Amino acid sequence: xxxxxxxxxxxGIVFILIPLLSGDDPTRFWDLSSVFITxxxxxxxxxxxYRPSEALQILKITAKAFRDKGIELEKTVKLLVDxxxxxxxxxxxxxxxxxxxxxxxxxxxxxxxxxxGVEPDVIIDTMDLELESIxxxxxxxxxxFKTLGAQxxxxxxxxxxxxxxxxxxxxxxxxxxxxxxxxxxxxxxYGSVLANMVALxxxxxxxxxxxxxxxxxRLIVEGILSIQAGENPRIMEQKLKTxxxxxxxxxxxxxSKDQDVREERTEPNYSSTMG
Numbered sequence: 308x309x310x311x312x313x314x315x316x317x318x319g320i321v322f323i324l325i326p327l328l329s330g331d332d333p334t335r336f337w338d339l340s341s342v343f344i345t346x347x348x349x350x351x352x353x354x355x356x357y358r359p360s361e362a363l364q365i366l367k368i369t370a371k372a373f374r375d376k377g378i379e380l381e382k383t384v385k386l387l388v389d390x391x392x393x394x395x396x397x398x399x400x401x402x403x404x405x406x407x408x409x410x411x412x413x414x415x416x417x418x419x420x421x422x423x424g425v426e427p428d429v430i431i432d433t434m435d436l437e438l439e440s441i442x443x444x445x446x447x448x449x450x451x452f453k454t455l456g457a458q459x460x461x462x463x464x465x466x467x468x469x470x471x472x473x474x475x476x477x478x479x480x481x482x483x484x485x486x487x488x489x490x491x492x493x494x495x496x497y498g499s500v501l502a503n504m505v506a507l508x509x510x511x512x513x514x515x516x517x518x519x520x521x522x523x524x525r526l527i528v529e530g531i532l533s534i535q536a537g538e539n540p541r542i543m544e545q546k547l548k549t550x551x552x553x554x555x556x557x558x559x560x561x562x563s564k565d566q567d568v569r570e571e572r573t574e575p576n577y578s579s580t581m582g
Contacts, residue, residue, distance in 0.1 A: 309375040312512055319504040341466050341494040345501065348462035353454045361447055368448040371516065372509045378523050381559035383411075384547045387530035390418075391540040399424075399535065413437065413524055417531040427532055434528045438521060445517035452510035456502045463498020467491050526550045 327336050354362045386409070393401055403422045406415050416437070420430045470491025477483055526547060533543040548556055 309373050309512070312373050312509070315508060316505070323500065323504075335489060336493065336496070338490055338493045341470075341490070341497055344466035344469065345459060345462050345494050345497040348465060349455055349458035349498070349501070352458045352462070353451060356454050357447075357451065361451075364448070365451060368451060368513070369509065371448070372512045376516070376520070378519050379555075379558075380523060380526060380551055381555045381562060383414075383523060383526060384530070384544070384551065384559055385562050386414075387527070387534070387547060388540055388544045391530075391534045391538070391543050394534050395537070395540060402534075411527070414527050414531070417527060421531060421535045427535060430532065430535070431528070434524075434531075438524055438528075441524065442517065442521060445513065445520075449510045449513045449517070452506045452513065456506035456510060459498040459502035459506060460495070461498070463495040466494025466498075470494065522550065 327333050390402055390405060393405065399421055402418050406418055409415050409418070413434075417430065417434060420433065425433075470487065470493075474484060474487035474491055477487065529550075530543065530547055533546065548559065551559060
């Protein structure tokens, strides 16, 4: 669960409800016809903008904004360094046995290309095409919420225009002008809130998650190519650490230190046995 997405939406709702409920008549901010115009119009316009197969993915895409995939680059670097050591000791074909323990399909595909003896240029082209496909798919998901972010205020304004037309049709009753004007403006309020509190922030969160995933994939490609080239694991390690933030580098150093301690404990003590 992505806590910041849930926290942001919750705080937004709370901070809007507090002033609404503190007024004399909170029900004045509720109008069912305005809800239908704003939400119905924006959703219908967004559906019109995309293919049916893409539009049906809206709920799945929304769930991604609330789900924390838990990308830990330091663990990815550690895995690639370990694979590099294994390839140096036992050869590239030995990596095939490690594929069963790897969950990332992109890394599995990259390793399979290396094991199959594919040329580096072909691997780069194949992985670049895969990255472009992932990025394009992510852009479509972000685009849906950007479209909603543009449509909500637009349909809010359309609802306001409808309300003004109805209001101007009843100018002979001055007492009804105030309530009619308030009702007309509610759709603009709904549209602005839904765009700036829901649609646009989710689009931005999806863009951030996409960049994080693509950053990890680029790291994997760099590591796999270094393994195929027979690069020294220490040199490869320093190269891949450039992908890490200072905090991730600190966690990586802790991972490496813990592994070194475990390896020392498992090594037999030959000096004591010889005595």
